[in-house]
Amino acid sequence: MVYRGKPSLGCELCRKRRLNCDRREPSCSQCLRVNQACSGYRDPNTLRILDQSKEVAVKAQARRTASKSPPADRTTAPRTAPPISPDELAMSYIFTHLVGTTQSQGVMSYLLDLLHVDPSPALQATIKAVGLASLSRLPESRRAAGKEYTIALRATNDALRDPVSAKSDSTLGAVLLLSTYEMITCNPADKMGTWKHHVQGATKLLELRGLEQLNSRAGLELFTTVRFQNAISSIFYRSSDHNTPKMAALSKVARSKRSEHFQPIENFYDLLLRLSEFSLRVDGAHLQPDPVQNLQQLIDEGLLLDADLESWKTSLSPFWWYTIVEDSHPGSELGPNFPQPGGKHHVYYNVNLASMWNHYRQARIVLNEMIRTMSLHLWELQPSSECRQTVYQSLAVMKQMAEDICATLPYHFTSGEAGFGALVRIMWPLFIAGYCKGADAATRGYIMHALDFIGNTAGMQQADHMAQMLREEVTMTMIPGS
Missing domain, CATH: 1.25.40 (Serine Threonine Protein Phosphatase 5, Tetratricopeptide repeat)
Known part of the structure; x- marks a missing residue:
């Protein structure tokens, strides 16, 4: 009788592939993943003690026979893994x-x-x-x-x-x-x-x-x-x-x-609704009967909404905060020849919070691009120092948001496989950041390289198209008022 220690209770597939079987009913996750019928799980009471007397005797006899025989050719065919x-x-x-x-x-x-x-x-x-x-x-x-x-x-x-x-x-x-x-x-x-x-x-x-x-x-x-x-x-x-x-x-x-930690999701959604309603009124605002007054009212409303978005950020609890890491080398996770804009990157609690932060940054870029465009239209109709100041302010906000989106990217490549999968949610924020007028040449170049990198490593064809559009400076009308 032999004590076998703690046996594996998993299904046949998990034992064969040495995987961690979660033993769910009616099928474990690994079998469900490969769409295979699960063989079921073993009873621990029948596995711990095993009568191996016959097996031991057979092995002993085999060793005695082998010691009397000339050495045989031990060359065997290499094992190959089954095709996937x-x-x-x-x-x-x-x-x-x-x-x-x-x-x-x-x-x-x-x-x-x-x-x-x-x-x-x-x-x-x-x-x-x-x-x-x-x-x-x-x-x-x-x-x-x-x-x-x-x-x-x-x-x-x-x-x-x-x-x-x-x-x-x-x-x-x-x-x-x-x-x-x-x-x-x-x-x-x-x-x-x-x-x-x-x-x-x-x-x-x-x-x-x-x-x-x-x-x-x-x-x-x-x-x-x-x-x-x-x-x-x-x-x-x-x-x-x-x-x-x-x-x-x-x-x-x-x-x-929602729990207290996730109430900001609902607050931000309300702000997105306001931004959506605002965007409907921005297109063609300068074509209204009194374009000067209409543009000024929309600009003021846009600035108020941008202030509310900033307030949303400052109201977040520590659960939402991220760590800013100063880069100690001139390169980035995407290669030594592409320095990270701003010389820093972010580390988040999880990929879902990182995605929510980039939704926020993308929203502010779109909003400030609308404010900038309307301010330029107003400048053409009625030049003023306020218009010029509003344009500069919007460009500064967009520049910061674009750099912050870029600072998120290394986290997706260093936070494990789930972070890599979340790249599907960063493509559009990256593209909008590269498309906006607030991004400087270095940031835009980094974004194009990043989209190329995502396309090559994650197989996302849309990232390739986005990088090409940024290089060719394709004109799009996705941002209202543009």
């Missing part, structure tokens, strides 16, 4: 970089809950599509991503036609992943409309799902993510249907679900 399919690579990417772990959660940590509760065909297909798109540097992954995206669209449309599944977390997660696919693959100059349509569709689902969606952690996270994307989309595309009475009522309940 593209689907397995895609699922592995999603779980490693976007879901993360308990200690280091990714920007889509809720996906694990969705797969355990309702692993619908639509959700599984969209997860594979996003994972394959993230691996698009491999030609076979690029082709497979497009094919899986078509399957995902069909499965999601089927789910939306069913009154029950249309309200599920799984279906909303699938729609949100479709928008993520567009963010990874599309050219922002001509295809971001598809992303906008997915976001608008997801917002309609929020209204359809009602108050019950806010009772679970995954439901509240999905609600928050979709709502922020819709608010940002409404700013860039000047949409007026972002704050319906139903959404306002849901947002009020969502605020009551």
Whole structure:
């Protein structure tokens, strides 16, 4: 009888691959990740003591026989690891970089809950599509991503036609992943409309799902993510249907679900709504019957909103604060020939707080670009020292926000796999920072290199397009008033 010590109780796949099995029911996370049936878990009471008398006798006899025989050729064929399919690579990417772990959660940590509760065909297909798109540097992954995206669209449309599944977390997660696919693959100059349509569709689902969606952690996270994307989309595309009475009522309940640490999320969302409404009135402001008075009123309103955004930042508790690290070398995480603008970088509590900070900085850049443009129009109509001072002030704010966004980037490459996955949320803040007039040549050059780097290392095709647009100085009308 032999005592075997503490045995592994995991499933067959986890034991074979020497993985940490979480032994969830009905399937562990590792088997769920590779879409394989879980073999179940072993009983510890039957494993600790084992009668190995026969095995010991056989081994002893084999040793005696071997000692009497001439040495044999010990050359054996090298072992090769079993091939990994593209689907397995895609699922592995999603779980490693976007879901993360308990200690280091990714920007889509809720996906694990969705797969355990309702692993619908639509959700599984969209997860594979996003994972394959993230691996698009491999030609076979690029082709497979497009094919899986078509399957995902069909499965999601089927789910939306069913009154029950249309309200599920799984279906909303699938729609949100479709928008993520567009963010990874599309050219922002001509295809971001598809992303906008997915976001608008997801917002309609929020209204359809009602108050019950806010009772679970995954439901509240999905609600928050979709709502922020819709608010940002409404700013860039000047949409007026972002704050319906139903959404306002849901947002009020969502605020009551937040702990004290996360109340700033709701406060910032209210500021985004004000910015969206403001952007609708900025386009064509100088064409109104009394353009001087109208422009001056809008500039004053914009300056007040910018002051409120600054107040939001100063009101944050220490939970939200980040550490500023002075760089001790002239290079950066992106290479020695690209010094970090400002000579410093930031370290955050987690990637989700880093993303929220960059939403704030992006909002201030967009707002101050509108203020700058309107001040220049007003200067043409009625020159004054106040106009000139407002232009300089807006440029200074944009310069600082652009440098702060750049200072966030090294954190994504040094905070582990979840930080790397969060790069999908920093592309647009980087692009807006590089596009604004407040960024100097050094910052703009750093941003173009950073987007190239993200495209090459993370397989995000949109980052490549963004870098090219900045180099070619492509004119866009995404910022109101420009």
